[in-house]
Amino acid sequence: MDQSRxxxxxxxxxxxxxxxxxxxxxGLPQQLQAEWSAATCRxxxxxxxxxxxxxxxxxxxxxxxxxxxxxxxxxxxGWRSNHLVxxxxxxxxxxxxxxxxxxxxxxxxxxxxxxLEPDPTRAKRCEASxxxxxxxxxxxxxxxxxxxxxxxxxxxxxxxxxxHQLTEEGKRPFPLWLGVGYDTQWMEEVPMDxxxxxxxxxxTEQGFQWMSTSASKKLKGAKxxxxxF
Ligand SMILES: Nc1nc2c(c(=O)[nH]1)N(C=O)[C@@H](CNc1ccc(C(=O)N[C@@H](CCC(=O)O)C(=O)O)cc1)CN2
Ligand SMILES: Nc1ncnc2c1ncn2[C@@H]1O[C@H](COP(=O)(O)OP(=O)(O)OP(=O)(O)O)[C@@H](O)[C@H]1O
Numbered sequence: 001m002d003q004s005r006x007x008x009x010x011x012x013x014x015x016x017x018x019x020x021x022x023x024x025x026x027g028l029p030q031q032l033q034a035e036w037s038a039a040t041c042r043x044x045x046x047x048x049x050x051x052x053x054x055x056x057x058x059x060x061x062x063x064x065x066x067x068x069x070x071x072x073x074x075x076x077x078g079w080r081s082n083h084l085v086x087x088x089x090x091x092x093x094x095x096x097x098x099x100x101x102x103x104x105x106x107x108x109x110x111x112x113x114x115x116l117e118p119d120p121t122r123a124k125r126c127e128a129s130x131x132x133x134x135x136x137x138x139x140x141x142x143x144x145x146x147x148x149x150x151x152x153x154x155x156x157x158x159x160x161x162x163x164h165q166l167t168e169e170g171k172r173p174f175p176l177w178l179g180v181g182y183d184t185q186w187m188e189e190v191p192m193d194x195x196x197x198x199x200x201x202x203x204t205e206q207g208f209q210w211m212s213t214s215a216s217k218k219l220k221g222a223k224x225x226x227x228x229f
Contacts, residue, residue, distance in 0.1 A: 147190030
């Protein structure tokens with residue numbers, strides 16, 4: 001995106017919303033975080049297994065830090081099922097993300113912000129033009145219009161922009177953009193700037209919440225509108 005268009009319209013609102021959302025999530029008892037993480041990963045795995053894809057499926061996922069929903073069971077399912085598990089690495093200089101194929105925990109090291117990231121000396125880097133079929137997005141809060149609040153780095157917004165460029169140039173399908181979090185992370189309204197990417201659906205321990213976007217139509221078994229899977 002043209003940097004001049006990436007204007008922050010509601011800096012104070014976002015700041016307050018971030019503080020409230022991170023306090024809410026950080027304050028969740030560990031036991032509940034673990035239960036809800038396991039339940040959410042089960043929902044995701046059941047859904048992925050029902051996609052009935054013949055070929056290897058490629059999905060990009062974050063590796064959790066702080067109190068984020070724990071995606072570890074999802075990564076491990078991906079490895080067991082021989083899918084392509086893609087993990088991003090932050091490049092702080094330009095706030096972009098590089099993608100790597102990860103096939104075991106040994107290929108991760110502590111990186112930017114203390115997040116476990118691909119070790120460039122061990123993991124296989126994806127080509128710059130690579131587009132995963134599914135992107136699993138972390139967040140501090142989500143709303144029912146597909147809004148998402150992140151930590152304020154703009155990493156996923158820039159990445160979304162890049163995927164739009166790649167898929168439009170190459171006439172390839174745009175990946176499904178799936179927010180993942182605990183059910184308590186719903187917010188009445190997330191402050192959304194023009195550059196902020198919206199989710200196609202959000203998955204919690206309660207199931208899928210599809211947004212009323214066309215993207216949900218391209219999926220097998222997915223209902224349009226905002227139904228729960
Ligand atoms: N697991 C995971 N990986 C991810 C993200 C994420 O949210 N979760 N990101 C999603 O984008 C990117 C990292 N983004 C981040 C942006 C800022 C901070 C951070 O520590 N911010 C400071 C405040 C900085 C300031 O404004 O002064 C903080 O929260 O204390 C951390 C991660 C890419 N990788
Ligand atoms: N596509 C883009 N191109 C250039 N700058 C961008 C783009 N998207 C976001 N930015 C800039 O990045 C900064 C952070 O944006 P924002 O507050 O929306 O982050 P966020 O979505 O909460 O963060 P993250 O995606 O890292 O979790 C802002 O200064 C914004 O102007």
